[in-house]
Amino acid sequence: MSGAVSIEDLSVVIKGKEILKNINFTLEEGIFLGIVGPNGGGKTTLVRTVLGLLTPTRGTIRIFGQSPKSLTGKNFFGYMPQHHNIDPNFPARAIDIVLMGRYRFSGFLRWPGKKDSKKALEYLSIMGVERQAYEQYSRLSGGQQQRVSIARALAEEPKILVLDEPSTGIDVIGQEDFYHLLKGLQKRLKLTILMVSHDVGTVTTYVDEIACLNITLHYHGNPVGALNEKVLSSLYGKGVDLLVHSDVCEKCERLR
């Protein structure tokens, strides 16, 4: 097995229910992968298993050839959990949140120093929220909080950035900028990115590969290949209408 993330015959059963079944795929280093699928389709479970937070019931996961559990505490992952799992009123300034990403570099009984603060500001700047560095986290908008959370994940200097629904709380117009920013991060920091999203449409424009997940893996590959009714119907069930944004609405023309 090779690649940044290598998954072979993975199944995860939680409380007797099969959440993931026979998942196989390899993600090469430096690729931006979007994981899409319906709610309850196992997207977050897959990410949590990759991170070593869950143990596979069957199959294996290798991260750069090693098991995820052996990597905890090493700077392989920068993880951003779902927005609703973080207290939006957490009493801290934006920079303090980012500095949490530097804790692992400080060692026991030591706190992040000036160098770490400089790094934290750098990551806030990359995420476009350096002006909010000394503002209270609770005072930031949902989108700014998301950017601060990613800056915290980046401050861990990871090889793989794992984002669970990062666009939650960002309005539709802001989302395109946001994905554009992530694309820039991938190139600039040479990151492998695993991003869970419920938004099949916009994501396909920015990711290199897409994984369509609903308990089993329905599709993995070029994002354009996922945009056909066969894949989407098998993923979300029957009755999926594929709307292509163009000057002429093909569906309306057909109905006419």
Next chain:
Amino acid sequence: MLDALNSPFMQKAFVVGIMVSLLTGIISAFIVLRKMSFVGAGISHSAFGGVAIGFFTGLNPIAAALVYSIAIAVGIDFTARRGRVSEDVSIGIFYSVSMALGVALISLSGTYNVDLFGYLFGNILAITNREIILTLVMSITVAVILLAYLKELFLITYNEELALVSGVHVKMLNILFLVALSVSIVISIRIVGIIMVSALLVIPGATARLFAKGLLSMIILSCIAGTVSVTAGLFLSYEFDIAPGAGIVLTAAVIFFVPLLLKKRGGMYDNG
């Protein structure tokens, strides 16, 4: 009012009270942020079972309460994490059963006495020099351990999964925190009593959250709110001859509600 300072038993009460409030101040900040106030209330009420075991077996009731509370704390955490029942249900069962066990054992031992009342509502008159030293040693030890792992506790408070991915020993630190919580409950029993000890674990942290701009400042403010509540509450109890536990908790409540009501704008936890 300063008469209180000349009275030997009040001096002991102040010494123990301040030590206890500094420790509960640190713990209270985390209790509030981690939404664990019911855990605190559950363990403190469960301590009654431990005290009763002490009475029944002839062991030191405080030592028995300490061991019992730690066992209950770990039991609540274990049951909740196994996922069969939710944490609030687990606490509800553990603490009511502990109270029932306490009442049953007290009935069997036939010792419905003032001593028991002291454990329930606090009894500063009963504090011995040995207890002062024990409280001092336990408070300092627990506070130092908590402060040593402050960074890791901050990360767990922010998000447990993130802390796990970052290599923090979340399980070990959660148990350590529950042990610290149990110790602080047991050493507070002499001052405020089992019934009211949970107030010291919740109100100072909640007051601190009204003003805190960061985690460190929240811990400091929580310690200040706790210490002011305990000292002012003890003075009030001495002056007006009311139970110290009640004086302390009512003072703590005033310190929380006055700024809350004075805040013109924003929600309870809006740090503006």
